[in-house]
Amino acid sequence: MRDEKSIHGGDRFPQTRWSVIDAARSSDEAERTRAMDTLCVAYWKPVYKYVRLRWNRPADDAQDLTQGFFVQLIERGLLDKFDPAKSRLRTYLRVCVDSFLINEDKAAKRLKRGGNASHVALDFAGAEEELGGATMDPAKIPSPESLEEFFEKEWIRGLFELAVEDLRKHCDANERERTFRLFEEYDLASDETISYDKLAAEYGIAVTDVTNALAWARREFRRGALERLREICGSEEEFQREARAVFGWEAK
């Protein structure tokens, strides 16, 4: 199994390369595997949560089904039918998940035959923690109308988490650990009372240093998130559209 570093780190699709969809359709086995890993990293968590909530499956089943879904994606060449001009990749995948769940029994058999083909370590325990524990809170189950919204929200959360992780690694590699800590405390924590002044006093640096560090971190975060996004979009148009959705530019 490939380690986490290889997935999050340098083994990424170059920006000029369109796209992970093409790679997934490639006849080169290594290309296909790499593409599927990229998709799996970006989508496993929203798929898992969607299966748990939309299909009301227990955690164990949902784990098998999530893995089974990505196996099917490869085995059955589902991405061959995806047309970026007609829909967004995430919408297409959500519809595929629904079809997969409808044919769940057959899929389960295939899963036993094909085994787990994913090279990505899936942290289901962490996903469960995010869902609020092993027992489902009925209030958290989204209505059928808001399922698309829920899937999108979870997908964005997953994408941002990957970009934050990329940023942390980038900071570690460039000896900018303090910058990441500032970013963590100001942008990621839920402390409403935090301010640039407080951070400057806490770290014994000037307020302008806090400003500069945060501007750099945000820029890198943005770059990383867009890079991740670019990898999993089928076309430039889809990338532009998804970037607007991810950063909430459409709503403002």
Next chain:
Amino acid sequence: MKPLSDKAIERLRAGADEPDLAGTRYRLLERVARGGMGVVYAAEDEKLERRVALKVLDVPGTDGDLATRLMREARVLARLEHPGIVPVHDVGTLADGRVFYTMKFVEGQRLDTFIEGVESVQDRLRLFLRICEAVAFAHARGVLHRDLKPANIMVGPFGEVLVMDWGLAKILHAEIPIADRAADPEATIFEKTKQSGDASESTKSSAITGHGTVMGTPGYMSPEQARGEVEVLDARSDIFSLGALLRFILTQKTPAGIAPRLDRSLEAICTKATAEQRDSRYAAVLELGQDVSRYLDGLAVGAHRESIFEKAARFYRRYRFFILLILAYLVMRVILLLVLKR
């Protein structure tokens, strides 16, 4: 890693939205507005020590459709040097890969806000004429605005009128260099249509399927623009928008909360400008402006055939002072004659 809360996601979005002005001569001040293509910020030009408006795309990349449109908008603006069109200063790509351009920072109010403070119909019409002048200038340079609406007109503190947001502008003919026309996928097709007169029905239908992209604002967009018939758009499409704008300007409530009543001539001008069939509209913005000017001067307008009573009423309104003067003179003469006869 700890899962991101909804609040953290919002913060990340807000933080990531800020343009990276490192390496440029600009310093970010505040967000001013959000448009279809991106965001407009107030920024300080540190070299010239002046405030500018910086329009920046949301998404990085210089080869996308939006980037091409923003660059094209900047180039179009650069060629439209007119006091009624916001001047562009600079264009480029930021360190974060986003295309931007800077322009004059317009202090003032949007037309829809400003107009509420304008009491007289005459003042409102004079304002409208200044908009017409800018649009007529652009048409003369071969550029259609295609998104004329109150939100895209700014009125400065000294009453100067500026037509903004040329992001949907369409280049009509060779006044604009070939490179920029090439950036507009519709330009060549349009020119062909223009040379051969109005497009045939077959051209129109292929326009919808092949090139028809509906861009504009409902209520201000001409019917042909709303149908996506981009190839056949010409000055009359902007004239429709100007007609809708004129109606808006004339019917907005005054500071006293009263909406002015349109008289028949003004109603006729608005109706002619916004005619469903473009052949029934004014042929040029100057023609529309002339009709409005004639109204202001108390003359008959081309859009309305007056009855004898309307002619008399207009004649009276126009020469009221002299008519009253003559009447007063005649009354005095009669009184004088009566007094002398006694």
